[in-house]
Amino acid sequence: MTSVLVVDDSQFMRTVIGNILADDGYEVYSASDGKKAVEAVEEHAPDIVTMDVKMPGMDGIEAVSEIMSTNPTPILMLSAHTEPGADATLDALSRGAVDFLAKPSGEVSPNIASLSDRLVAKVRAVSQADISSVPRDGTSSDDGVTDRDSDCDPEQTYVEHPTVVIGASTGGPKLVERIVTELPLALDAKILVVQHMPESFTDRLAARLDRKTNYTVREASDGEAVDDGDVVVAKGGYHMEVAVNVGGRIRIELTEGPRRHGVRPAIDVTMESAAARVRDPLCGVALTGMGKDGAAGIEAIHEAGGATIAQDEGTSPVFGIPKQAIETGCVDDVLPAGDIAAGICSAFTQEGQTYG
Structure with a gap:
């Protein structure tokens, strides 16, 4: 049976997400923060992790970095529909998370019901990912332009208006x-x-x-x-x-x-x-x-x-x-x-x- 570790500081969201995945045939574990998530990955070796972004103590971004460096596992980020949530999600993707899902806002949101199909589809997609091919930089720094080696010749003459x-x-x-x-x-x-x-x-x-x-x-x-x-x-x-x-x-x-x-x-x-x-x-x-x-x-x-x-x-x-x-x-x-x-x-x- 495919196993999923559900990480969220909200008991409500852990229950909702866990029930959706259990009903779809997954074995579900849970953790309430990033530190416990790292420990749970070590203990249970889940096939997939769903990771909340914002949590007390070790947040989702730090947890992604730690998991990908110690026990690489396909990770699906669950993010709020907010500017800080989007920025944090992109940061997590840069550290090795495979994909993300924007979750409903608020624990009594009427959109909770719509989460089921989207969550299952995303988890299935993430389960197929080759995490050895997921690019990651291990840093959250966005300062300045990243220097990269490229085979493009800066002295080359190119066509106009490509x-x-x-x-x-x-x-x-x-x-x-x-x-x-x-x-x-x-x-x-x-x-x-x-x-x-x-x-x-x-x-x-x-x-x-x-x-x-x-x-x-x-x-x-x-x-x-x-x-x-x-x-x-x-x-x-x-x-x-x-x-x-x-x-x-x-x-x-x-x-x-x-x-x-x-x-x-x-x-x-x-x-x-x-x-x-x-x-x-x-x-x-x-x-x-x-x-x-x-x-x-x-x-x-x-x-x-x-x-x-x-x-x-x-x-x-x-x-x-x-x-x-x-x-x-x-x-x-x-x-x-x-x-x-x-x-x-x-x-x-x-x-x-x-x-x-």
Whole structure:
């Protein structure tokens, strides 16, 4: 039987979460704070941990660091729909947590009932994660731009007005951070990021990326222009579409159309609209995550003459999205996480560029 350790300082939430998982056939253990969670992982060796973010004493972020350094275990963060909660969750993901779920606010919230299906789906996804592939930095510092080694040649001459669409889900935030950080300013690309996240988290992801890179990063706004050197993160709850591409600049629209693959924003929506409207050099990138969102988008970009890249299985915490993209037969390069930035650069070099 698959076992889950439920960590939360609220007895009510421990009971609710524990009952949901027990009803779905999991063996459930519990802990009321981070210190007890570390001890419980050592004692019970659970298959999965659900971890509250904010707890007295050792909080969830510290507990993630300790567990991943001593007894690596797939961890699902349970976070409040607040700015501090989102920031803390992103910090936990940077330390090795696989994914997160925004939990209902308040112990008498009418949304508690809606937690069941979402929780079970997330736990199942996290249980499939290869935690050896989950990137982590072991630090909570956001000060300054992270220095990274990259195979991108800063002296290389690149094509004008390149556009990159990056799609990711489970395990994606830290990988997106790495890629955006490694891309040289000389590339001067417009970068559209679609990360499966709710609205209260995407603005914090954009703020974190802005601190980590020399590119200008912001959450997408309806009708805004995106210029060379800009990074925009799709706003949670909205599809991000490329509306027009004129003179090296693109304009994006946010829509509340039907969910694709059960999600909004959907990677396919952004990639398909980019394939239809971007006339400058274009590259689509499919990163780690569950499901098949992005496969149709990669196919559309390939058919439009754009470059396509998928993350390889060995470095994908969850090899769903990249696998589905690869199976379309429309992926030009399958690359490990550490080579994706260089692959994007290579697609846009003056000498080797054949796309767009």
